[in-house]
Amino acid sequence: MSVRKRQGVWYRTRKKRNTVNRGEAQTNQGWIMKSKTEYLTFQIKKRMEFRNITPDVERVVLESAVQEGLCLVNAMHITASVFINDDEPGLHRDYKLWLESLAPFDPSPERYHHNRTGEDNADAHHKRQIMGREVVVAITGGRLDFGPWEQIFYGEFDGRRSKRVLVKIIGE
Template sequence: MVHKFKVKTSAKAEMADITREVHALVGEHGLESGVCHVFVPHTTCGLAINENADPDVKRDIIANLDKTISEDFPYRHAEGNSPAHIKAVLVGPSLTVFVEGGALQLGTWQGIYLCEYDGPRSREVWVKLVKG
């Protein structure tokens, strides 16, 4: 079964911490040992695991992606969000986290982020829990 939840982003580019929502699904469904696969069915956002202690890390990531992927390039895609598509490809639409003892096996400073590049929007996150 695929579990789904929504995330409302509030900026054109942001990293929304979804660790609690994902961890809550693990607890609600009693997964003690296995994997948690997280996916976004969108082409202008992605998922990442990164530091969740210092908010400057998120700002640095967004700023460097903005610097690397130009808004001024003569893109052929007519919707005006080509940079968001490119950033989403670089970050990727999915990630997998081990679950042991009913808890996500993340490092001390790690969090799971929905990386928005074409907001603000309402995004859907899909989670598949696999026992094993």
């Protein structure tokens, strides 16, 4: 096999998508990996609040130029969450009451020993475990591959200070 032939093979795999459509399935082969990292900063005025960050994440995906890949979005603080659910105010009110019933705010050092450290946010560390730290979203055809109602939220449980969310994209 000549260098030319090897090179040609390589060049074709790089420039042409080898795409097979089989029903709803799609396979891509032979692309070079790209990555993109961005940090979003939030200063939420309330102790507990949810903010729709889907437009921010969509912008990062577009800027990455990744066509097929994975997008990780995670809270970088341990009293906050990133989760995917509905952008409906009634549901958000329900979530807040529910989380408060599962892990009530209590600054005393009696219920939560974590608050013996001088913190008052032990409840926030619990709420974050229910709602989760991160989501991983597929990128297909250069876009977040979402169902009809999926929206990404930053969930703050100990607000009134600056916090960051990481968006990391890898793909081709």
